[in-house]
Amino acid sequence: MPYELIIIGGGPAGVAAGIYAARKKMKALLITKDFGGQSINSSNIENFIGFKSISGLELAKLLEEHLRSFPEIEIKEGVLVSKIEKKDKLFQITDSAGGTYETKTVLITLGSSYKKLNVEGEKEFEGKGVFYCSICDAPLMKNKEVAVIGGGNSGLEAARDLLPYATKIYILEYTNKPKGDPITLERIMASGKVELITNAKTEKIGGQNLVEFLEYTNLLTGERKQLKVAGVFVAIGFKPNSDLVKDLVKLDQWGRIIVDHKTFRTSCEGIWAAGDITDTLYNQINPAIGDAIKAVLNIYDYLNSEREKN
Amino acid sequence: MVKIYTTTYCPYCKMAKEYFTKKNVAFEEYNVENDEKALEEMVRKSGQMGVPVIEINGTIIIGFDREAIDEALEANK
Numbered sequence: 001m002p003y004e005l006i007i008i009g010g011g012p013a014g015v016a017a018g019i020y021a022a023r024k025k026m027k028a029l030l031i032t033k034d035f036g037g038q039s040i041n042s043s044n045i046e047n048f049i050g051f052k053s054i055s056g057l058e059l060a061k062l063l064e065e066h067l068r069s070f071p072e073i074e075i076k077e078g079v080l081v082s083k084i085e086k087k088d089k090l091f092q093i094t095d096s097a098g099g100t101y102e103t104k105t106v107l108i109t110l111g112s113s114y115k116k117l118n119v120e121g122e123k124e125f126e127g128k129g130v131f132y133c134s135i136c137d138a139p140l141m142k143n144k145e146v147a148v149i150g151g152g153n154s155g156l157e158a159a160r161d162l163l164p165y166a167t168k169i170y171i172l173e174y175t176n177k178p179k180g181d182p183i184t185l186e187r188i189m190a191s192g193k194v195e196l197i198t199n200a201k202t203e204k205i206g207g208q209n210l211v212e213f214l215e216y217t218n219l220l221t222g223e224r225k226q227l228k229v230a231g232v233f234v235a236i237g238f239k240p241n242s243d244l245v246k247d248l249v250k251l252d253q254w255g256r257i258i259v260d261h262k263t264f265r266t267s268c269e270g271i272w273a274a275g276d277i278t279d280t281l282y283n284q285i286n287p288a289i290g291d292a293i294k295a296v297l298n299i300y301d302y303l304n305s306e307r308e309k310n
Numbered sequence: 311m312v313k314i315y316t317t318t319y320c321p322y323c324k325m326a327k328e329y330f331t332k333k334n335v336a337f338e339e340y341n342v343e344n345d346e347k348a349l350e351e352m353v354r355k356s357g358q359m360g361v362p363v364i365e366i367n368g369t370i371i372i373g374f375d376r377e378a379i380d381e382a383l384e385a386n387k
Binding site: 036041043057078131136139142 | 318323360
């Protein structure tokens with residue numbers, strides 16, 4: 001017997017979908033490498049409704065516990081999905097451990113992962129001063145000067161994670177104004193340790209064995225400048241994890257899955273998507289949860305109408 | 311012998327420790343945030359500074375990589 005629904009991804013969207021599928025008593029399976037998605041990299045989430053403050057890892061645990069409190073849903077943890085194939089009216093899904101599953105519908109909530117800068121020295125110095133997880137690696141920057149690339153929320157949060165350790169934090173923003181929440185910006189600027197550099201295009205990261213400097217161009221004057229820093233935290237956003245389905249569903253120019261924003265259907269009948277992997281306007285936990293729930297409810301309606309047809 | 315080099319709030323460090331606990335594998339933790347000797351050792355062994363770094367009987371694993379951990383544990387049974 002095929003599943004009625006397979007949910008791929010265990011971030012907030014996937015878990016929300018799993019809970020609703022369980023409550024609808026759908027024959028459903030959720031496949032994920034880990035729970036929590038990219039939110040586990042956040043030291044402190046202050047806008048998840050109902051929680052004044054919660055760490056990403058705590059949130060991930062609560063999500064997992066909530067999902068596991070429903071025996072109705074099957075969970076396959078610790079594997080990645082390696083293939084999705086359409087076979088007549090069903091989909092066949094293969095995981096990285098070689099398991100295969102058949103399902104009538106698929107909901108993709110695979111989210112996104114760190115975007116790289118693609119500048120000279122970035123790859124060479126990864127882990128040697130170039131970091132992507134500020135909550136993990138900020139403590140290694142004790143008494144050091146560092147640069148954060150990106151003035152969006154993740155960049156501002158990286159600067160916040162660095163405040164207790166670094167002596168000086170440069171935030172390099174490509175445009176003329178950081179896009180992150182003003183409340184976070186005000187707080188980190190109040191520390192006196194942060195210098196905001198706007199219109200800055202990062203060009204190069206260099207050093208001997210570890211990072212020693214960064215070069216950027218001031219986009220207004222064209223002038224190239226150097227900063228002596230021991231660390232570069234890259235926080236320029238995320239790229240959707242849509243490689244798996246690029247031949248099955250329509251993607252936009254940034255590789256995000258195009259969905260209908262009422263039903264969360266993709267261009268392929270039987271496949272839905274929700275959360276950061278889609279062409280949503282706002283990459284946030286709260287709306288991702290709402291979108292995933294709407295997707296599951298639509299899948300439920302779809303399965304019912306398919307049943308009536310037969 | 312399993313060693314894990316960590317920082318205090320690193321989520322992948324916590325996930326790795328929980329993974330070892332779940333598998334009943336004993337480990338020694340070195341928090342490199344306040345232990346410069348351990349930090350030096352970690353950089354020397356792994357050639358980089360990112361955490362977590364896991365050492366399983368001489369095998370160095372950078373990051374929380376479940377498959378690499380399983381493999382190293384299996385090889386050292």
